[in-house]
Every structure is written in C-alpha cells, then in structure tokens.
Amino acid sequence: MNKKGIAFHCLLIVLLFISIHAAKPTCIDYIGVRLAKIETMEGVYTKEVNTGKESVKSKITFYDDVKNNKKHLIVSDSKGSKNDIFIIKDTLFVIDKDNKTVYFMETGLYGEIGKKMFNINVFESLSILSQLKNNDSIISVIDKNKKLNVSFLSDTSNLIYSAVNVRFNSDSVPELIEMYDWNKKVIMQLHYTNYKDGLPRAIKTLSQMQGMVLEEKISINKLKINQPVADKYFDFTRKGFKMVSLEEAMKPFLE
DSSP states (O other), X not given: OOHHHHHHHHHHHHHHHHHHHOOOOHHHHHHHHHHHTOOEEEEEEEEEEEOSSOEEEEEEEEEEETTTTEEEEEEEETTSOEEEEEEETTEEEEEETTTTEEEEEEGGGGHHHHHHHTXXXXXXXXGHHHHHHHHSEEEEEEOXXXXXXXXXXXXXXXXXXXXXXXXXXXXXXXXXXXXEOTTSOEEEEEEEEEEETTEEEEEEEEEEETTEEEEEEEEEEEEEEXXXXXXXXXXXXXXXXXXXXXXXXXXXXXX
C-alpha cells in the first residue's frame, strides 16, 4: 500500500471512530417528530415525471387519515386517464370506472416493505432520516457555506447504498438528500424547497434508472393538516363493479 493509500485508510478509521461517537444533531429528529404529529392530511399537488424522452403531468387530490390508516387519492394525468386509489387498513383498491372494475390487493402480502411501499405519503421521502439515524453511523460537518451536512454511513450488508448525505438550510430543515452507491456515485437526489409550517411545498427527485435520469417534480398547492376529514372521502361503491385481484390482473404483464 502506498503512502496515499495508508493516509486514506487512517483517515477512514478516524472518521468511522468520530461517526460512532458523534452527537446526533437535533435537526435530524425535527422532521421525524413533525411527521409523527400528523394524524390527518388533505390537499392537492401536481407531479411531473420526465424521462428525457417523455413527460407526464399528474394532478393528485388526496385525503389521508393517518391515525386510522385510510387514504384516498384521485389521480388524473395529462394523457387523460383518471383513477381513484383507496387504501383501507391493509387493502389497496384501484377503481377503474371506465371498465367498471375494482382491483384490490392485500398490502400485507409483501410484509413491512410492502406496507411502506403502498403508504403513498407526499412527505414519505423525509421519513428516511429517522430510519437512517437508527441504523447508520453519523458524521456531521459544517461546509464552506456554513451549512450543516450530516452523512449516514452504512455497513457492507446494505446492498442499496453506501452513504446518504443530508444538507440542512439555515432554518435547520433538509434542503438536499443525496444517496450514494458503493462506487461512490450519486444514485438519487432529493431537493426540498418552499417550506411552510415546517414542511416543504416543492420536492424534486432525480434518480438513475437503466442509464437514464428520471426527474420527478412535486408542487403542493393545497395542504390541510390535523383537520377533520369527512368519512365520505373514504367510501366507494362496489355495486355494479367487478372485483378483480390486482396480482391476477398484472400477471400477463409480468410473464
């Protein structure tokens, strides 16, 4: 091993030691505490997904009773499709009004990963911070712009990422999350802006997918938190509709 290699190895050992013993900045807990206090949520946001070749815009109206695990999303996109999606307890329902069909699936079939995947919360990406805090080592650094940067270092058992870096703005809320693979390449970026009442109103995600950069922009236009949501928003009729398992409906596309 040459001198540069020895120096890097020593530096890595020192950083790992610091990370294990580092104090955890209180701002890491802020978002987790903020999200944990949300019992109900409703609002409207627009989402634009750009693959470089194609762009699809969607409008999502949502009603979310977090406390009782009930959700309803009305999704309409620029291609003219419109769907109602419900999650009642541990069952996902997709209402296809044109074909008079209700597709359903038990989210519990996929364990805890499945439940998280179908959580469908506009702020879900921020909840990653509390998960990282509990599982990874931490290094805190103030950068040249006097902003706090917190790096979460994973061990080699994690096949998804090697490190996640979070940059906080002057108000101590996240403005950038970057995820790195084991080749130290950025595989995902999450940008948060336009904070109001402690939560962002604009979220941009950049991710690598099969050699392409997938860009997703979310703009939250209306948001009500912890105000009563009427039960009518979680009711839907099954009368006159076919009930079809979503797994069965998807089989032809997966074979």
